[in-house]
Amino acid sequence: MRRYHALAASIVLAATVSVGAFAATEPPCHQRADLNEAYCDANGDLVADLPADPSRWRNPDTLVWAFAPIEDPAVYAQLFRPFTQHLSSCLDRQIVYYPVQSVAAEIGAMRAGRLHFAGFSTGPTVEAVNTAGAVPFAAKGQKDEVRGYHLIAIVRADKPYRTLQDLKGKRVAHVSPGSNSGNVAARALFPTQGLVPDVDYRPIMSGAHDKSVMGVISGDYDMAAVASDVVERLVERGAIDPSAIRILYESPLFPTSAFAHAHDLHPDLTTKLKSCFFSFRFPAQMSAAFNGDEQFLPVRYDKEWQTVREVTAAVGALPD
DSSP states (O other): OHHHHHHHHHHHHHTOOOSGGGGGGSOOOSOOTTOOTTOOOTTSSSSOOOOSSGGGOBOOSEEEEEEOOSSOHHHHHHHTHHHHHHHHHHHTSEEEEOOOSSHHHHHHHHHTTOOSEEEEOHHHHHHHHHHHOEEEEEEEEETTEEOEEOEEEEEETTSOOOSGGGGTTSOEEEOOTTOIIIIIHHHHHGGGGTOOBTTTBOOEEOSSHHHHHHHHHHTSOSEEEEEHHHHHHHHHTTSSOGGGEEEEEEOOOEEOOEEEEETTBOHHHHHHHHHHHHHOBOOHHHHHHTTTOOEEEEOOHHHHTHHHHHHHHHHTSOOO
8 A cells, every 4th residue: 555655646746737837828818707817718617628729738648536535535545446447447548546635735736737637525626626727527426316415404302402593602513614514505504594603603613524413412512514415424324323413404405526627638538538437337335435326427517516606605715
């Protein structure tokens, strides 16, 4: 494993490219939506266009990718091994999975050209698109339905709280500043239910969704804003009794992780990459780890991430 990580690190470092260095070679950009000035969106689909200059199109023999650091990166390296091997065979080139340690590191690596494609969690997908030129094209799902989740507000079942307004002045857990369901969406949506973060309560950052859930059950928090799929996984693993909690609020559906390629990959490569993604069927272990998801399904950032963009716009800032 140490040798594997060393190889990945050496390839990632060797692949560094400065995106901004090529900006002067591109024609003037008349439309870029919320994109960084290094990118353009002439066709209005809200993601970075392929560079106009074909000499900037990348088509490397080795592709480096990563998945959102939601849990221990080493766990995902093993979990995605069959998929990485499938891509290597399908694309006929070396595929290296790079275990990034933070969301900031993952976005920074794509912005610098060190990642060719990656899986980003819900909230950070917006920042990856706008600041790193990520182009979402796939999401996990089953039976032609993209996997989604809800922001839910949970309390202990034996507590008297019945509405969000009952939590004014109470101990309410959020997850982290960059978490969509664990912070950003709560700040945008709770006020519509009569509960305003930082006014009616001071959010306590737990650091993780499961810690928020366990904190509610143990009595450390009176309520927590968490992702519904995390609660589902905890129930399936037998870690919590579903009768121990009560849901006070459930948001509209949010998509889960987006798989995105760098905007400057050669179009022939991105076409083949998508084909390889969509032809893969999750093995049993991978499916079990992802709530029964069976395959990758096509998505459009301008469509599937609309609610996420509205939430980030409502709070006036992108997730960290």
